[in-house]
Amino acid sequence: MQEKLEAIRREIEAGIGQANSRKELFELKMKYLGKTGEITALLKGMRDVPAEERPAMGKLVNDVRSWAEELFAAREEELKAKELSEKYASEKLDVTMPARFVGTGSVHPVTLVRRELIDIFAGMGFDVFEGPEIEKDYYNFQALNIPADHPARDMQDTFFITGEYLLRSQTSSGQIRVMENKKPPIKVLSPGRVYRSDSDATHSPMFHQMEGLVVDKGITLNDLKGLLDEFARRMFNSETKTRLRPSYFPFTEPSVEVDLSCSNCGGKGCRICKGTGWIEVLGAGMVNRRVLENCGVDPDVYTGFAFGMGLERIAMIKYGINDIRLMFEGDVRFLKQFKD
Numbered sequence: 001m002q003e004k005l006e007a008i009r010r011e012i013e014a015g016i017g018q019a020n021s022r023k024e025l026f027e028l029k030m031k032y033l034g035k036t037g038e039i040t041a042l043l044k045g046m047r048d049v050p051a052e053e054r055p056a057m058g059k060l061v062n063d064v065r066s067w068a069e070e071l072f073a074a075r076e077e078e079l080k081a082k083e084l085s086e087k088y089a090s091e092k093l094d095v096t097m098p099a100r101f102v103g104t105g106s107v108h109p110v111t112l113v114r115r116e117l118i119d120i121f122a123g124m125g126f127d128v129f130e131g132p133e134i135e136k137d138y139y140n141f142q143a144l145n146i147p148a149d150h151p152a153r154d155m156q157d158t159f160f161i162t163g164e165y166l167l168r169s170q171t172s173s174g175q176i177r178v179m180e181n182k183k184p185p186i187k188v189l190s191p192g193r194v195y196r197s198d199s200d201a202t203h204s205p206m207f208h209q210m211e212g213l214v215v216d217k218g219i220t221l222n223d224l225k226g227l228l229d230e231f232a233r234r235m236f237n238s239e240t241k242t243r244l245r246p247s248y249f250p251f252t253e254p255s256v257e258v259d260l261s262c263s264n265c266g267g268k269g270c271r272i273c274k275g276t277g278w279i280e281v282l283g284a285g286m287v288n289r290r291v292l293e294n295c296g297v298d299p300d301v302y303t304g305f306a307f308g309m310g311l312e313r314i315a316m317i318k319y320g321i322n323d324i325r326l327m328f329e330g331d332v333r334f335l336k337q338f339k340d
């Protein structure tokens with residue numbers, strides 16, 4: 001019996017170091033301490049040992065059993081710690097690793113300009129109205145005092161869809177749509193895309209305009225001038241001045257072209273203003289009586305002014321862009337220079 005116990009001891013001592021996982025250790029433990037294990041069998045065999053030898057023998061087997069239990073428990077702890085540290089090592093997250101770069105887009109210069117303009121004019125009480133891009137000849141031309149045979153149609157080379165429908169060539173069509181639906185006082189801004197059969201470094205077949213319309217009792221050209229002065233100072237800088245020159249649009253009378261003092265050179269003359277100190281930025285005027293009448297507004301009671309500007313043109317001046325086509329090519333090297 002003693003020899004048998006000695007053999008078991010040696011076997012366990014040898015085997016335990018080789019059990020490299022908790023599963024292997026468990027199997028080894030069962031071999032000796034399980035229900036049908038060798039030590040368990042010895043304990044069960046006590047029944048057959050003569051009564052006088054039983055206490056001594058029992059003690060020997062019990063000692064080996066507790067020794068083995070302690071040994072297995074210790075090894076179990078060791079393996080648990082080892083498995084845990086292996087798990088930690090394999091699941092390690094290096095928070096100091098540089099993040100993978102995810103490219104973000106930037107806001108298009110026309111969008112930047114549109115947002116800024118809406119901000120400026122909304123601050124002065126303007127509502128925003130967006131009309132349709134596919135427009136009726138009536139709204140784009142006739143109601144704006146440009147009849148079918150009017151020579152002013154030549155100023156805007158138009159894409160016709162049918163005899164009646166066209167791609168709007170100006171956001172001035174918004175003036176009519178607004179006045180047809182709302183009684184004065186009116187103060188609206190109408191931004192959007194417009195189309196003309198025209199293409200070179202300063203003209204694109206599709207571009208953006210922003211129309212402004214104010215109609216109320218007692219509105220004069222002075223109000224227009226004051227509003228444009230404020231717009232110029234906010235859009236460019238506090239030194240920017242406006243200059244009105246006589247012009248012609250069928251839907252305004254009188255009509256003006258509006259120049260701004262060059263924000264690049266402060267009016268001294270540079271490449272951007274072509275040495276003149278002034279840059280033409282928009283068309284404007286007092287709404288023609290005929291246009292008011294066409295919309296059911298009594299021109300003897302109400303007067304108004306309108307203005308229209310090209311957003312690409314404003315962006316070109318503001319950001320010093322020399323070719324309008326850059327704005328439609330989608331070259332990221334160009335686009336990423338503009339930040340919100």
Ligand code: PHE
Nearest residue numbers: 170172249283284306307308
């Ligand atoms: N619609 C004109 C254009 O496209 C600009 C303009 C708008 C002029 C409003 C006067 C009043 O050239």
